[in-house]
Amino acid sequence: MATTSSGTITSVTSNGTSRITGLSSGIDVDSLVEQLMSAEQYKLNRLKQQQQLATWRQEQYREMTTSVTAFADKYLNTLSSSSMLSQSTYTQFAATSSSSAVTVKAGATATAATHTIEVSQLATAATLASSGGITANIQGSTAADFTAAQGSSFVLTVDGTSRTVTLGADAQDVEDLQEAVDTAVGADKVTVSVDDEGLLIFSAAADSGVQQITLAAPSSGGSALTALGFSSSDSLTNRLSTTDTLETVAAKLGTAFSFNDEGQLSFTMNDIAFTFDMDDTLAEMISEINSSDAGVTMKYDSLSDQLSLTATETGAGATLVASEDGGTFLAAVLNQATAGTDAKLTLDGQSLTRSANTLTVDGVTYTLNSVTTEAATIGVTRDTDAIYDAINNFITDYNSLIDLINTKISEDYDSDYPPLTAAQEAEMSESEIEKWNEQATTGLLHSDSMLQNMLSSLRETMLTVVAGQSATFYTIGITTGTYDEKGKLHIDEDKLKAALESNPGEVMDLFCQQSTSYSGTTTVRSLTSSERAVRYKEEGIAYRFYDVLQDYIGTTRDLSGNKGLLLEKAGMENDASNTDNILTDQLNDLAARIEAEEERLEAKETQYYNKYTYMETYISTLTAQLAVFSSDSSSS
Incomplete structure (x- = not known):
């Protein structure tokens, strides 16, 4: 902005437009225009508030999508280790062994039984x-000169412990050197000998348990190594280094x-x-x-x-x-x-030979750890606790999910806390803004019909009988809570475990029975409503859960070309719906309307300034003319 003054007229240049805002009229033009524009700002503020509300609403829908997707990925994905769609979740077995020589693990195809196993030979690798030891003993390259070595020292390291060996002033031969070594590191650990050429040899004493020996010069004082016949090119250790x-x-x-x-x-x-x-x-x-x-x-x-x-x-x-x-x-x-050897064993009286120490027979995996001295007894029993834990975890996380959704749709929206305008934020502290926004974002999904319908559909999956099954959630000990708990489930542990013990197959089918007409997980989005009805009747509750949630979070398009309802509404990151959804379209429309409104306001402001510019120019001209008339009258 550039400002120039001449007499009583001040010219202001803003965005390339010259405006006269002087005081010829005695009017504060800037303040007056500001007040006029403040009244005009109402529509823009409303549009920006609508934009902020739509952004917050999209964020909250996406939070719901993320939570529902995480639940589905954990429990309704056949590749998940905790999948409620997989029969293996309901056919877990525990296996025990009477001997540490054989460890066992039972898989989903195992059956409750007792086995015996004897191991006569383990498999080994070629x-x-x-x-034996491949590194040569430490040996000098020239004959030792004990007289020259008298009074000097060297460092002898034995299996990581270093000691300084000092030769006496009267040291004359290898026996004196041996005595000095024994004094430093202890007797019968390192043997010092001399070959026919007078070269010294350091080696581990027989039956000493010593492995690595290293010689080195002392950090200070004279070194005896050169006098003892060791040069810088000699190997001073009896071990290799991988470097x-x-x-x-x-x-x-x-x-x-x-x-x-x-x-x-x-x-x-x-x-x-x-x-x-x-x-x-x-x-x-x-x-x-x-x-x-x-x-x-x-x-x-x-x-x-x-x-x-x-x-x-x-x-x-x-x-x-x-x-x-x-x-x-x-x-x-x-x-x-x-040469390598095969494992040899006898399992339930049958002699077996295997190239590895692990084998699987009838769903039980045996790991052979050592030869047995007597037959080991293997017990395989249904792991009721593990199956109960899988179902209990599913119910617990389901309750957490619907509690999250119920909380969101039960929150009341307070219209007294609309999104703040820029002018309002400028007058507030950061903590005040944070508290305001916390209230402003509460209740944005109040009584949301889409989320309510999803919860209703999930509850319905548990009430409809599974075709061909007499078991229900109620008969195996799973019931709904009171009305105010809004669909939460409760487990009677004793009743469920009794059902798992007496009728494990029925419990499994109640959860993961597949439709005989339309099986699997990849077909549901491509079925007609009548086909869906047949599938729904024939399948277990976990598959019904899967189908319901796919209606809301499915990334595959249905026969109408639509993705899941939550994705159509608010989109999801890393998916085409991220920019192709109802709320994003609404935000794009609001952004265009905001831009148009900002252009209108800029033009309106210019219009106001132009009016006052004309007025200021006219008054200034009139004032100048009056001054001339007054001057002429005075001179005459």
Whole structure:
């Protein structure tokens, strides 16, 4: 906005339009126009309030859609583990074993029974492994000079515990060194010896239980290692590191392996070829083999100092076939082959052989953990508690869902709390605005006929007899509460569990019997009303629930081309209805009307200013003329 002044006239430029708002007339034009426009603002405010109400209403409908969809996904989806449409929910069994040698799990196709099982042999995987520790003992590269080492020290780490070994001022030979080592780490743990060339060797003492030994220079003071014949290129540990290159690994082994003519390791495992360079690390080799399709697992065990290759499949047969091209890695390192074995067992008197330690017979899955010393007894019983819990969870969540919906449609709307205008919000604090909006959004779905009809339809599903079934919700212990509970269900635990014990099939069919005429879950949206009536009569209560809720949240279009009623009304995110629904159309219409009204108000404001501009200009001109006449009269 630009402002210029000349005499008693002030010119204001706003949005490209020049307006004269000076005080020639003595009138505050801006305040007057503002007051006039405030009266004109009423229609725009009403439109924006309608827009806000429609937005809030859409949000609340979508909240209902989300809650109903979550309930349906959990209990009315055949892929859900808690689906009330699946027979497996009502045919759960508990299995027990008298021995930890065999663990069991009963599936939906199991039957109540008692079994006996004996295990004489477990299935094992074929392996290629080192026959013993593969890393060489720690050995110096030059003869030890004990005189030069006198008074100096080194760090000796035994299985993670580090101690400083200090040679005495009179140390003369390996016996003196051994004494210093025993003093530092304890006797009979690490043996120090010397070979024919005078090279020192550090090794684990026989039957000591010691695994890893490492030498290192002390953090301060003179190091004895150089005088004892160890150079920086010598290996100072009797274990491999997976970060070692394959070239380093070969040098560290007691029996070194060789690379092929290209300086590589090249071998095939179960028809999968592998090639590794000298500078590849042991970790890289292990990772590539284990992530391949060779069906084998390579591992370096630092405790036993052994490298192994194990077939991922257990059982006898060609599960691990390996060959090498040119090098000697397999022959030198993986030189002990153990064939896989099959599991051997006797189940209910029948001898069986399996390649794995897990087998399923007549719905019962047996896991073999160890050989048995005597026959294990397996008991399979119907898991009434688990079935009861599944039904109880369904009823509990159903009650929560209808309670949420009943609360929304029972809230009273207070018209004294319309959406706030921008001017009203400017005069209020954030907490005041929050409290106002909380009241303004209450009751927007009061007595909503669509939600009321959905609840009514759900209640009706439980009252109509399921074709061919004598059981009802009432006979199995499920009843409705008092009138003021608005359709909530209650379970008589003893009665329901008794029904599950005596007539489990009837309870299952009451819930998940499928229509013989129109079965499944994918057909309901494409049926005519007469076909729906046949399906409804023939199917169990859970399927009726599914059908009713699909009428409201179904994303598949029916014969009329419509999606579920809630989606048609308010839409749903991540669906075409998100922008194609009644409330969105209403909001788009309101947005267009608001834009038109804002343009009208802008034109109206300009009109007012133009009128006062003409007046100000006329008065200013008249004032100037009077001044001239007055001047002429004075001079004459």
